[in-house]
Amino acid sequence: MTSSKANRRSGRRHPMMGVLLLVIGLFATGGVYAATSAGIAHADTPPESTLALVDEGERLFMANCASCHGLNGEGAQSGPTVIGVGALSVDFQVGTGRMPMAASGPQAAKKPAQFTQPQIDALGAWVASLAPGPGLPDPAYYAADGDVANGAELFRVNCAMCHNVAGAGGALTEGKYAPHLRDLEPIHVYGAMVTGPQSMPVFNDMNLSPEEKNDVISYLNYMDENPSVGGFSLGSLGPVSEGLFIWIIGLGGLIAVAIWLTARSN
Amino acid sequence: MADKPPSTDLVAGSSQDDNDPGTAVVPSEGLTNPGLPPEHLRVTDLDPKEEKKAERRIAFFFTLSIVGSVGAAMAYVVFPIIPGDMQSVRFNNMFVGLFAAVGLLGVGIGAVHWAKSLMHGHELVEERHPTRGTEESRSAAIETFAQANKESGFTRRSLVRNTLIGAMIATPVPAVVLFRDLAPSYDPVKLLKQTMWAEGVRLAKDPSGIPIKASEVTIGSAFQVIPEGLAELEYHRIEEKAKAAVLLMRLPIDELNVSPERETWSYQGIVAYSKICTHVGCPVALYEQQTHHLLCPCHQSAFNVSNECEVIFGPAARPLPQLPITIDDEGYLVAQSDFTEPVGPSFWERRR
Numbered sequence: 001m002t003s004s005k006a007n008r009r010s011g012r013r014h015p016m017m018g019v020l021l022l023v024i025g026l027f028a029t030g031g032v033y034a035a036t037s038a039g040i041a042h043a044d045t046p047p048e049s050t051l052a053l054v055d056e057g058e059r060l061f062m063a064n065c066a067s068c069h070g071l072n073g074e075g076a077q078s079g080p081t082v083i084g085v086g087a088l089s090v091d092f093q094v095g096t097g098r099m100p101m102a103a104s105g106p107q108a109a110k111k112p113a114q115f116t117q118p119q120i121d122a123l124g125a126w127v128a129s130l131a132p133g134p135g136l137p138d139p140a141y142y143a144a145d146g147d148v149a150n151g152a153e154l155f156r157v158n159c160a161m162c163h164n165v166a167g168a169g170g171a172l173t174e175g176k177y178a179p180h181l182r183d184l185e186p187i188h189v190y191g192a193m194v195t196g197p198q199s200m201p202v203f204n205d206m207n208l209s210p211e212e213k214n215d216v217i218s219y220l221n222y223m224d225e226n227p228s229v230g231g232f233s234l235g236s237l238g239p240v241s242e243g244l245f246i247w248i249i250g251l252g253g254l255i256a257v258a259i260w261l262t263a264r265s266n
Numbered sequence: 267m268a269d270k271p272p273s274t275d276l277v278a279g280s281s282q283d284d285n286d287p288g289t290a291v292v293p294s295e296g297l298t299n300p301g302l303p304p305e306h307l308r309v310t311d312l313d314p315k316e317e318k319k320a321e322r323r324i325a326f327f328f329t330l331s332i333v334g335s336v337g338a339a340m341a342y343v344v345f346p347i348i349p350g351d352m353q354s355v356r357f358n359n360m361f362v363g364l365f366a367a368v369g370l371l372g373v374g375i376g377a378v379h380w381a382k383s384l385m386h387g388h389e390l391v392e393e394r395h396p397t398r399g400t401e402e403s404r405s406a407a408i409e410t411f412a413q414a415n416k417e418s419g420f421t422r423r424s425l426v427r428n429t430l431i432g433a434m435i436a437t438p439v440p441a442v443v444l445f446r447d448l449a450p451s452y453d454p455v456k457l458l459k460q461t462m463w464a465e466g467v468r469l470a471k472d473p474s475g476i477p478i479k480a481s482e483v484t485i486g487s488a489f490q491v492i493p494e495g496l497a498e499l500e501y502h503r504i505e506e507k508a509k510a511a512v513l514l515m516r517l518p519i520d521e522l523n524v525s526p527e528r529e530t531w532s533y534q535g536i537v538a539y540s541k542i543c544t545h546v547g548c549p550v551a552l553y554e555q556q557t558h559h560l561l562c563p564c565h566q567s568a569f570n571v572s573n574e575c576e577v578i579f580g581p582a583a584r585p586l587p588q589l590p591i592t593i594d595d596e597g598y599l600v601a602q603s604d605f606t607e608p609v610g611p612s613f614w615e616r617r618r
Contacts, residue, residue: 153473154473157472157473157490158488158490161549161551161552161563162551162552170552170563172552172554172561173554173557173559173561173568173579174557176554178552196486196487196555198555198556199554199555199556199557200555201486201487201488201515201553201555202484202485202486202487202488202555203487203488204482204484204487206478206479206481206482206483206484207471207482207483207487207489226352226353227352227353227356228356229352229355229356229359230356230359231356231359231360231363260378261378264306265308265310265382265383265387
C-alpha cells in the first residue's frame with residue numbers, strides 16, 4: 001500500500017524516484033514482516049483499518065486471554081476484568097511479557113513478549129473498544145529527551161523507595177517485588193506510570209505530567225547510558241552487597257596481610 | 267590420682283573426699299622459664315643462592331612500585347576527565363587508583379619482604395628500665411617543691427592562695443554560660459509534637475509544591491505530599507519536611523474500614539497518612555496498590571492502609587498518624603488540622 005501510493009506521487013518527480021521508493025517500501029514491508037512473524041505461525045501483515053484491528057484483537061483475546069479474563073473481558077475468578085484498562089495497559093502487560101502469565105503467583109514476572117507489536121496493538125485496540133481507558137501517548141512524551149536532573153528528583157521522590165535510587169529494584173511484602181528498571185522500553189515505563197500495574201500505584205497525568213514522565217524516562221535512560229563513576233556498583237543494592245564485599249574481600253584481605261606480616265620467614 | 271603431675275599438689279582436705287568434684291590444682295613449684303626457643307635459620311641465611319633470589323624479588327617489588335607510580339601519573343594524562351562524560355571519570359578514577367595502589371603496595375610489600383628475608387634476623391633480649399627513679403632524683407624533686415613553697419609563700423600567705431583558688435573556679439563560668447546557648451533555646455518536645463499542617467493548609471505535590479485537587483487523585487494513585495508553602499520556606503525546610511511529609515492515597519471506598527471518630531477525616535476514599543515510620547522515622551512510602559499495604563524499607567514494618575494504617579508486621583509500635591483532610595471551596599485538598607498525635611518515632615516524653 002505504501003509503495004503504490006509512493007508510485008502514484010512520483011509521477012511528477014524524477015523517474016528513478018519511484019523505483020527507489022518502491023525498493024525502500026519493499027524492504028520496509030519485508031523487514032517488518034520478518035521481524036513480526038518470528039515465532040508466530042499465523043502472523044499477518046498489520047490489519048489496515050481500525051475495525052479490522054479490533055477484530056484481529058478480539059480473535060487474539062479469545063484465543064489467548066479469555067480463559068482468565070472472561071470471553072467479553074469481564075474478568076473471572078482467575079483474572080481481573082480488562083474493561084476500561086485501556087490500550088496502554090495492554091501494551092505494558094503484554095509488551096513486557098507479563099501477560100499471558102506463565103503461572104499464577106504473587107507477581108507476574110517480566111519475560112520475553114509472546115506477541116508481536118502489531119498483535120499487541122490489535123489486542124489494545126479491542127480492549128480500548130470495550131470502554132475508554134488510558135491510550136498510547138504521543139511519542140514525544142517518551143522520547144527520553146527531557147530534563148534529567150528534574151527526572152532524577154521526581155524519581156527520588158516518587159519511585160526510588162520501591163525501585164531503588166539507581167533503579168536496581170527491591171523487595172516488597174509476601175513475595176512481591178519492585179522490578180529493576182534497567183534497559184526498558186520507554187513506552188513501557190510510561191505505561192507503568194499511567195496504569196499502575198500490579199502492586200504499583202497509579203501516577204496519572206495530574207500527579208506527574210506527561211513532560212515530567214518524559215523527565216523520569218530521561219533519567220532512567222541516562223542511568224542506562226552512563227556507568228557508575230565509582231567503579232564496581234555491585235548491583236547498586238547498597239549496604240547488602242557492599243557490606244558482603246567489604247566483610248569478605250576487605251576484611252579477609254586484611255587478615256591475610258596480617259598473617260603474612262607476622263608469619264616467621266622461611 | 268597416680269598420674270598426677272609432679273609439679274602440682276591437691277588442696278588440703280579435698281584429697282580425702284572422693285565425691286568432691288571441685289579439685290583445685292595449685293602450682294607448688296612455680297613455673298620454670300622455658301627460655302628462648304632455639305634460633306631458627308631462614309633459607310636465605312643458609313643458602314647464598316636463595317639470598318640472591320630474595321634480593322631480586324625485593325628489587326622486583328620496588329621496580330613494580332616505580333612502574334605503578336609513573337603509570338598513575340601517565341594514566342591521569344592518558345584518561346583525562348572530560349566534563350559531562352561519566353565514562354571518562356570512571357576510567358580516570360580506576361586507572362589512576364590501580365596504578366597508585368601498585369606504587370604504594372610495591373614499596374610496602376618489598377620493604378616487608380626485605381625485613382623478613384634478608385635483614386639481620388637474630389633474636390635478642392632487651393631489659394625494660396625500671397619505672398622508679400633514683401633516690402637522688404626523687405629527693406631533688408621534693409627539695410624543689412619545698413623551696414618553691416618557701417620562696418612564694420603559697421602555704422603561708424593563705425589570703426593570696428585562697429583568692430587564687432576562687433579565681434580559678436570562676437574562670438570557666440562565662441564559658442558555661444556561652445556554651446549553654448548552643449543547646450536549643452526552645453523546647454524540643456514541643457517541636458516534636460507539632461508540624462506545619464494546620465487548618466486550611468493545602469496539600470501540595472513534592473517537590474514542586476503545586477496544590478492537589480481532589481479530582482486529580484484517581485483510584486490507585488499515590489501522591490507524595492508536602493504542605494503548601496514548604497517548598498518556599500527559606501529556613502528549616504528539611505526539618506519541616508521531615509515532620510510534615512505525607513502520603514496521599516485513594517482507595518475504593520468499600521475497601522476502607524473507618525472508625526466512627528475518623529469518618530470525616532478522609533474524602534471520597536482519599537486518605538492522608540504521615541510518611542514517617544513510628545519505629546525510627548524512615549519514610550514509609552512503599553505502597554502496594556492492590557493489597558493497600560505500606561512497607562517501611564528500613565526494618566520491614568508493614569501497615570494496612572485499609573485499617574487506618576494498623577501495624578501488621580514488624581517493629582513499629584503504633585499505626586501511622588492520619589492527617590484529617592477535606593476540600594476547600596476550590597476543590598483543593600486541605601488539612602482540617604495538624605496531626606492529632608506526634609508523628610514519627612517515640613521519644614522520652616511520649617512514653618510509648
